[in-house]
Amino acid sequence: xxDPETPSTAASAAAKPPRVxxxxxxxxxxxxxxVGVRCVDELEREGKLPAxxxxxxGGTSTHELLEDLEDLDLLIILDAVASGSPAGTVLRLEGxxxxxxxxxxxxxxxxxINDLLATLTLLGRSPKRVVLIGVEPHQLSLSLDLSPLxxxxxxxxxxxxxxxxxxxxx
Numbered sequence: 001x002x003d004p005e006t007p008s009t010a011a012s013a014a015a016k017p018p019r020v021x022x023x024x025x026x027x028x029x030x031x032x033x034x035v036g037v038r039c040v041d042e043l044e045r046e047g048k049l050p051a052x053x054x055x056x057x058g059g060t061s062t063h064e065l066l067e068d069l070e071d072l073d074l075l076i077i078l079d080a081v082a083s084g085s086p087a088g089t090v091l092r093l094e095g096x097x098x099x100x101x102x103x104x105x106x107x108x109x110x111x112x113i114n115d116l117l118a119t120l121t122l123l124g125r126s127p128k129r130v131v132l133i134g135v136e137p138h139q140l141s142l143s144l145d146l147s148p149l150x151x152x153x154x155x156x157x158x159x160x161x162x163x164x165x166x167x168x169x170x
Contacts, residue, residue, distance in 0.1 A: 017052050018073040020168065021127075022161055023065070025058040025079050025113065032137035032150040036078035039157050048158065053165055062112030069120060072127035074168050076161055077113065080150075081134030088149045089136040090156050098132045129168075133160045 024040025027033045037057050044055040058065055069075060077098070083091055098117070120126040135157060139147035146154070 020053040020074045022076045023056045023058050027060050031139040031143040035080050039078045062116050070125040075127040075130045077132045079134050080137040085136045087138035093132040
């Protein structure tokens with residue numbers, strides 16, 4: 001079994017550490033809209049991420065992230081996503097599926113994510129792999145707290161991030 005601390009995929013071929021970012025985005029002032037930021041903060045605070053995976057709190061300032069996301073081997077985005085599914089549904093999208101996930105925008109930062117990914121592609125610097133782990137929000141009103149329903153899904157979101165990182169490390 002491969003040690004998740006030493007990914008064999010990118011590191012062995014290029015003899016350099018992989019470039020992996022776990023990006024939490026959202027507005028923490030708007031209840032469930034901030035779930036991505038809350039999730040990445042918890043992963044960092046709990047020390048669950050491997051040393052080669054860098055947590056980034058993107059908040060709503062996606063345009064400022066261009067340099068952080070250039071030429072990554074893996075980008076995992078955590079966010080609230082309006083997919084039309086029941087509130088609290090956790091979903092995983094990859095690659096070309098991601099722009100459509102942000103077509104039902106909850107806030108302006110989601111438009112920024114699509115623009116950011118498109119800019120990275122235009123520059124020839126896009127991540128090799130992009131995965132979105134999202135949750136259908138329940139409450140989108142002025143509040144610093146996640147709704148109890150969405151808060152109960154944060155452990156599943158964190159587990160899915162760790163599963164993605166483990167798959168990448170093989």
